[in-house]
Amino acid sequence: MLRVRNLHAYYGHIHAVKGVSLHVNPGEIVALIGGNGAGKSTILRAISGVVPAASGEIVLGEDVITHLSPERILKRGIGHVPEGRRLFRGLSVRDNLALGAYSRTDRAGVKQDLAAMEELFPILGRRRRQISGTLSGGEQQMLAIARALMGRPAVLLLDEPSMGLAPIMVNQIYEKIADLNRSEGLSILLVEQNARMALGLAQRGYVVETGRMVMEGPTSELRQSKEIQRAYLGKGYREVWE
Template sequence: MLTIENLYVRYGGIEALRGISMQIPEGKIVTLVGANGAGKSTTLRAITKLITPALGGITYKGESIMNCTTQDIVKKGITLVPEGRRVFADLTVEENLKIGAYTRKDQSEIRKDIDYVNDIFPRLKERKNQLAGTLSGGEQQMLAVGRALMSKPKVLMMDEPSLGLAPLVVKDIFAIIKEVNEKAGMTILLIEQNANAALKIADYGYVMETGSIGLEGPGMDLLNNEQVKELYLGKIG
C-alpha cells in the first residue's frame, strides 16, 4: 500500500536517512523502532512532505507521492498523529475532533464519525465540552488519535504515542491501536522507542540504526531476536 524505496534525507551536511526501504501492506501494523536520533520521526516527516527527501521514492497505491503537498497527502488518506499529541489546548474536545475533518464536507458523516470516535474513547465523550488543555496526557493522546481518525485515513501514522505516559496508560494506548487496526481495518505505521510494546502488536517491524534499517522481520521474530533484546528491549522495553 505504502512503499519507501532507497530514501535519503539530508539536514545540511548530515544524512538523517541513508537509503532506507520499507513496505507497509494494507491492513497491517508495521512498526519502526530504534533509539533517539535514529531517524524514525524523519521518516514520517518525509512521507507527509513536512521535509523534502534528497533522493529515493515514496509510492502510495502504486503512485508516486513525491511531488504532492502535505494537504494532498492527507486528502489521499495518509494521516499523522504527531509526537507530543499537539492538541488545540484552548478548544474543546469536540472542536478538536471537528478540526480533524477539515478536508471533508459531508456533515452528516462527520457526525457519525464523531460518534464512532466517542465509542472507541468513551472518556472523550464524557469530556466533549472540556478544553483539551485540561485533559490528562493519556486523554490528550486519545484525542490526538481520534482527531486523526476524523480525516477517514487509509494509513494512520503514529509518532511515539507512548511518550511521557504512565505505564498503565501506555498499555491502554497500545490496546486501542490494535483495536483500531482490527475493527476498522486501518493500516498503521507506528514509530516507537518502546520496542517491547510496539513489536508485540506489530505484524512486521523494522529496526532503525542511525538512518539505516539494521534489521527487519515479523514483529514476534524481532521481539525474540537476541540482538534486538540486547540493544533495545533491555533499555527501552
C-alpha cells in the same frame, strides 16, 4: 498499501534519513524501532509531507505521493499522529476533532465520524467541551489519535503513542490501536522507543539506526534476535513473552 523506496531526508546539512525502504501491507501493523535521533520521526514526517523527501519514492496504493503537499497527502489517506501529539491546546476536544476533518467536504460523514470517535473513546465524549491542554497525557494521546482518524486515513502513522504515559495508560492506548486494526482493518506504521510494546503488537518490524535500516522481519523473529534483546529490550524481556 504504503511503500517507501530509498528515501533520503535532510534538515539543512543534517542527513537524517539515508536511503530507507519499508512497506506496510493492507491491514498490517508495522513497527519502526530505534534509539534517540535514529530518524524515526523524520521518516514519518517525510511520508506525510511535512519534511521534504530529498530523493526516493513514496507510494500509497498505486499513487506516487512523494512530492505532494501535506494537505494532499492527508486527503489521499495518510493520517499522522505526530510526536508530542501537537494538539491545539487552547481549543476544546470537540474543536480538535473537527479540525482533524478540515480537508473533508462530506459534512454528514464528518458528523457521523465525530459521534463514532466519541463512541470509540468515551472519555472524549464526556470531555467534549474541555480545553484539550487540560486533559491528562493519556487523554491527549487518545484525542490525537481520534483527530487523525477524523481524516479517514487508509494508513495511520503513529509516533510514540506511549511516550510519557503510565503503564496502565500505555496498555489502554495499545488496546485501542489493536482494536482499530482488527475491526477496521486500518494499516498502521508505529514508531516507538518502547520496543517491547511495539514488537508485541506489530506483525512486522524494522530497526533504524542513524538514518539507516539495520534489521527487518516478522516481529516473532526480531524478538528472538540477540542484538535487539540487548539494545532495545533489556533484561527481563523473557518474563513478558515467555
